[in-house]
Structure formats: C-alpha cells, structure tokens
Amino acid sequence: SQQGEEDPQALSIQEGENATMNCSYKTSINNLQWYRQNSGRGLVHLILIRSNEREKHSGRLRVTLDTSKKSSSLLITASRAADTASYFCATVITGGGNKLTFGTGTQLKVEL
C-alpha cells in the first residue's frame, strides 16, 4: 500500500481562498517533501520539512509535520489560478536510503 495517502483527492476553490491538503504516512521518516505537478509535466519541489521540525514556511506555503500522528499538511494561502496542479507529498523513510515514496496526490483547481 502507499506510504502516503493524501486527502482530499480533489479540491476546487476560488482564487484568493486558502487551500489545505493533508498527507498521512505509515513508517518513521527522515523528512517529508511536497511537490507540485502541472498536467503532463515533471515535478517541481516546493518544500522539505525534516522529522525534527514542526512547521516551515516558504512564501505562500506553510507546511506542518506531526510525527506522532504521522501526518503533514500543506497550506497555500491566497491561491491563484496558476496554483492549479496536482500536489504530492513524498517521504524519505528512515533506513530506506534516499528514494522518495510518494502519496497519491491531491488535484487542486483554482477558479477565477
């Protein structure tokens, strides 16, 4: 089964609203990363949060990590139409080397 399960699977909001996506995972991790994928394109790294961190900010992005609940959330504030994309969480599992284990993704649509 997937290491990461994301919720919701799809999200549709109006421009200017905030978007929150959640990710749950099963095993101990070194870090958790969020990536964005525009339709038919490659992935773009957004933010990395290490297992000893609880919150991280980057521009309009805010990521939280709760290792006791094995969950993370990505908040995009003041969304724009250009934020329309699929968002994936990916974990680096403790003792699992450097490979990324991806979640199932959240499809975000930001409407004008």
Next chain:
Amino acid sequence: NAGVMQNPRHLVRRRGQEARLRCSPMKGHSHVYWYRQLPEEGLKFMVYLQKENIIDESGMPKERFSAEFPKEGPSILRIQQVVRGDSAAYFCASSPLALGGGDEQFFGPGTRLTVL
C-alpha cells in the same frame, strides 16, 4: 544551469520491442533516480544509481527492466519486450551528493511511453 534532461519526451513502441529512455542529470549531480507514474497515480520508485553503481533497485520489476549510469554519458532505463502495461510516464530525478538524510530531488520533464 540546465535542469534534468530526458529524451525522448514521447516514445511509441509496439509490443515486444525495446524502449530506451535517457536521462542527463543536472550538472554537478551524481545521484540519479528513476520513477514510474501510471495514469492518475503517484510516482513509484524504480531504481537509484550513482556513476557506474546501482545503489537501490528494489522498485525494478524482476524481468525485462534494467538501468545503468555509466562513467560517461546519460543514465539509461531499458525496457525489453515491452507490454501494454509498461505504458506510463517515466521520470528521472537527480540530486547532489547525499548527506544521508535524503535531499530535494530535481525532476526531469519525463518520457511518456505508449505501447501499442
């Protein structure tokens, strides 16, 4: 600084043919990863290579799939005797020298393989 390059971007093969996918990592990056993405799914890890070494191939199917990262030239993912189920997007990623905790990976645009 050019990003991760993959070619071809689109590849069409008939069942039974071979597919060769190429990946040139970012300049200065010595770690290459291959992932496969089936339609409407997340990426699945296939293999992790350094120059002339396969470090982790736990995600590679046991048969027909192989990967290399020679001393000179791009990394190659090779699929022999392709079947329809191999149709997917194949992404390559690279990272600089790993510090042991796993770092950001830089992804290429992907190769979309279609098997007829």
